[in-house]
Amino acid sequence: MKIVVTGGAGMIGSNLCARxxxxxxxxxxxxxxxxxxxxxxxxxxxxxxxxxxxLNADLSAISDWAEALRDADCVYHLADIVAGIGYVFTNESSIFRKNLLINASVATAAEMMRVKRYVYVGTACSFPLHLQSGVDAAPLKESDQFPAHPESAYGWSKLMGELDAGYMAKYAGIETVTLVFHNVYGTPCDYKSNRAQALPAIAYRALQGRQTGVLDVWGDGTQGRAFVHVDDIVDALVMGLSKGAGAGPIQIGPNVCTSIGDAARTIVGIVDPKIDIRFDASKPVGDKGRCADYSKATEVLGWKPTVTLEKGLRSMVDWIAAQEGL
Incomplete structure (x- = not known):
């Protein structure tokens, strides 16, 4: 097939391109x-x-890059502006506007170039805030998305992209698959810039903690996420080549919520159990906790998570250690 991957040089995109x-x-x-x-x-x-x-291109406006989509068998739309919570909550207006532009441009180009299938990637951040109440919160169902009340501008922008994908299917006749990802981790990843996300950032600081004896973690450690390894994500994306069209949003993530504190303790156990963890409750924490009822993914795609958190974290820690010589 001829397949286009937007955001193809990111962690998810690069692994998908390889597969x-x-x-x-x-x-x-x-x-x-x-x-x-x-x-x-x-x-x-x-x-x-x-x-x-x-192609090195800015997708927020249609230009020459759109020609690459002509008659594509599938377009995977992964590209967006996202980062760790520190960045997300200090750049909400720019994230919201840029993501709206990116989604609109890619969807418009897909229609213009008559692509056969469009796989849009949404986010669990688009679910209502009150349903993300802690590690014991009930697993989210796709029907829970509305009435909508995401906490962040990022969540709102990605939800608008979901709606756009639905209209594309209805009015342009393009086979459309919408996959809603929970918190993805793995390699290759950003682990030390101000845009790094939680698990790789914690892993990097834990490796540094071999010298300092201390690991600083944002929040009080009780906030949680449904962490899903990039290998499981790529499995779902590849399944979307032949399944899932017209099924509405499909969550991709585990039905277990892991607290940041427990994830940090697992990482410390891998790196050096003697490291002392210090939680900083003054830092932003984001949603309190969520996980996925992935029964729809199993029914429609045949998907379920296979990589355990400990195995995935160990692989990520080893990779970061190799990059840094730690």
């Missing part, structure tokens, strides 16, 4: 390298990197 190339597809990755990198693609694609077509 698709290994299966013999013709793949075009589009990314402006704001967070992603060609090094990510080189690392994941290996010997297949030279088979990948790459």
């Amino acid at each position: 698709l190339l290994s299966e013999g597809h013709d793949v075009v990755a589009i990314d402006n390298l704001w967070r992603g990198s060609l090094d990510n693609l080189r690392a994941t694609c290996g010997d297949n990197f030279d088979k990948l077509a790459f």
Whole structure:
């Protein structure tokens, strides 16, 4: 197939491109390298990197990049502006506006170029805040999205993209799949910039803690997430090549919520059990806790999570340690 991956140089995108190339597809990755990198693609694609077509482009406005979508069998729309909660809650207006522009441009180009299938990636951040009440909150169902009340501008912007994808299916006749991701982790990842997300940032600071004896963690540790490894995410995306069209939003994530405190303790157990964890309740924590009822993903796609959190964290810690020589 001819497949286009927007945000193709990010953690998820680079792993997806590698899988698709290994299966013999013709793949075009589009990314402006704001967070992603060609090094990510080189690392994941290996010997297949030279088979990948790459475009460095800003997707917030239609330009020459749109031609790459012409007659594509599938467009995976992963590109958006997202980062850790510190960045998300201090740049809400720019994130909201930019994501609306990116979603509108990619959807418009997909219609113009007559793509056959459009896989849109949403986020659990789009669920109502009051349903994300803690680690013991009931697993979210897709029907819980409305009435809508996301906590962040990021959640709102991604929800608008979901609605846009639904209208595309209804009025443009394009097969549309909407996958709603919970908190994805894995490698290659950003772990030390101000845009790094929770688990890789904690893992990096824990590795530094071998010298300092201390790991600082944002929040009081009680806030939780449904962490899902990038390998499981790629499985779901590949399943979306042939399944899920017209099924509405499909959550991809585990039905267990893990507290940041427990995740940090697992990481410390991997790195050095003698490290002392210090929680900083003055820092932003985001939603208190959520997880997924993934029964729809199982029914429609045949998907379920397979990578345990401890296995995934150990792999990520080892990768970061190798990058830093720690």
